[in-house]
Amino acid sequence: MKVPFNKPYMTGKELGYIGEAHKNGHLSGDGPFTKRCQLWIEKTFGSKRALLTHSGTAGLEMAAILADIRPGDEIIMPSYTFVSTANAFVLRGGVPVFVDIRQDTLNIDESKIEAAITPRTKAIVPVHYAGVSCNMDVIMDLAGRHDLIIIEDAAHAVLGKYNGKHLGAIGHVSALSFHETKNIISGEGGALLVNDMRYYDRAEVIREKGTDRGKFFRGEIDKYTWVDIGSSYLPSELIAAFLWAQMENAQSIVSERIRIWDRYHKAFAALEGLGHIRRPFVPDNCEHNGHMYYILLPTLEYRNMFLKMIREAGIGAIFHYIPLDMSRAGRIYASVSGSLDVTHRVSDCVVRLPLWMGMTDGQIDYVIDNVIHALKEIFNRGVKRV
Numbered sequence: 001m002k003v004p005f006n007k008p009y010m011t012g013k014e015l016g017y018i019g020e021a022h023k024n025g026h027l028s029g030d031g032p033f034t035k036r037c038q039l040w041i042e043k044t045f046g047s048k049r050a051l052l053t054h055s056g057t058a059g060l061e062m063a064a065i066l067a068d069i070r071p072g073d074e075i076i077m078p079s080y081t082f083v084s085t086a087n088a089f090v091l092r093g094g095v096p097v098f099v100d101i102r103q104d105t106l107n108i109d110e111s112k113i114e115a116a117i118t119p120r121t122k123a124i125v126p127v128h129y130a131g132v133s134c135n136m137d138v139i140m141d142l143a144g145r146h147d148l149i150i151i152e153d154a155a156h157a158v159l160g161k162y163n164g165k166h167l168g169a170i171g172h173v174s175a176l177s178f179h180e181t182k183n184i185i186s187g188e189g190g191a192l193l194v195n196d197m198r199y200y201d202r203a204e205v206i207r208e209k210g211t212d213r214g215k216f217f218r219g220e221i222d223k224y225t226w227v228d229i230g231s232s233y234l235p236s237e238l239i240a241a242f243l244w245a246q247m248e249n250a251q252s253i254v255s256e257r258i259r260i261w262d263r264y265h266k267a268f269a270a271l272e273g274l275g276h277i278r279r280p281f282v283p284d285n286c287e288h289n290g291h292m293y294y295i296l297l298p299t300l301e302y303r304n305m306f307l308k309m310i311r312e313a314g315i316g317a318i319f320h321y322i323p324l325d326m327s328r329a330g331r332i333y334a335s336v337s338g339s340l341d342v343t344h345r346v347s348d349c350v351v352r353l354p355l356w357m358g359m360t361d362g363q364i365d366y367v368i369d370n371v372i373h374a375l376k377e378i379f380n381r382g383v384k385r386v
Contacts, residue, residue, distance in 0.1 A: 001366050005316030008180045009357035013245035021241040029234025033241040040247045045166040047193040049200050051207050054235040056155045056177030056190035060088035062206050063151045063173045066199045067123045069094040076116050077125040078108040079323040080343045085153050086324050096334040098325050100342050104281040110138040116337035127153040131291035132282050133162035136170045158184050159254045161287040172196040184250050186243035206230040253357050257290030260355050264293045267368040276379050293355050300348035309374040320350050
């Protein structure tokens with residue numbers, strides 16, 4: 001049996017909605033499907049405004065412009081994240097400042113943020129890893145005391161919650177992703193959520209190539225023109241039509257992903273009890289969304305042995321991020337605050353298992369059985385605990 005790491009899911013309505021978009025005669029951005037998707041996000045998340053984008057990266061780039069990032073401005077974030085988190089700010093001349101992550105959630109360690117704040121700090125970017133929230137109470141308090149903007153990187157976090165509030169609707173602005181590896185997908189796609197209305201008018205302009213075209217279409221002005229910097233961050237109606245079919249089924253998709261997550265979590269409890277692995281941790285005040293299931297092995301050597309065995313069984317397990325501070329660009333464009341020991345250890349030890357909508361119980365059982373078998377084989381050679 002082969003179990004791929006990911007398989008994009010279709011509800012069955014996507015192609016029909018794409019045909020409907022064509023029939024409507026509107027295939028560029030901001031058509032009827034885009035508006036439906038944006039309204040769904042606003043109502044579901046409780047965000048003040050949502051603007052669909054062509055990627056999560058685009059949402060972060062817009063956020064960097066809204067934060068008025070200028071050369072030399074510092075932005076605090078984890079190194080254990082996707083390159084877009086940092087690149088969006090480097091494009092504006094900003095300097096990412098990496099701080100370490102927590103051992104339990106693998107999110108930014110909120111206790112280390114304040115030490116990284118300097119007179120040049122402009123923003124904090126919490127990344128909700130695996131759809132589990134950062135400690136947003138502490139982070140928002142820091143923002144208030146130091147007059148900083150909070151930009152949530154909620155790429156993993158659609159329908160995840162913190163203290164009952166949707167992730168992405170807590171910071172001043174946030175970015176979502178609808179990439180094919182996420183829970184709710186459109187191949188490529190994303191959104192900028194605006195929770196502080198001071199940023200909305202400019203966000204609309206930035207998204208429309210720096211023009212006030214939105215006001216023109218609403219009849220608020222008799223012509224539109226270039227008023228600010230910006231770019232073409234809109235997705236086409238084809239993307240929005242596909243995404244709408246996913247949004248209509250978002251709750252059932254997330255529920256099924258959580259069911260698969262729960263099966264893994266229960267099956268691997270005994271291995272964690274023996275100290276062979278660590279399983280994901282979800283704080284009591286967080287609701288995750290089943291975005292990913294990972295395990296942490298004791299060392300890089302053990303991780304590599306495990307991946308070799310599990311891949312030979314036809315299972316598409318993978319490791320995850322290489323910390324950005326260890327990359328060539330990271331060394332050029334970013335800086336580090338304090339030790340990143342946890343970040344580097346996690347990067348060496350994490351394994352992500354297949355988790356996608358449509359996995360059969362047989363496929364889930366096959367992954368579980370082979371994970372347990374591979375780990376028993378490895379640890380029979382010599383016990384090293386996490």
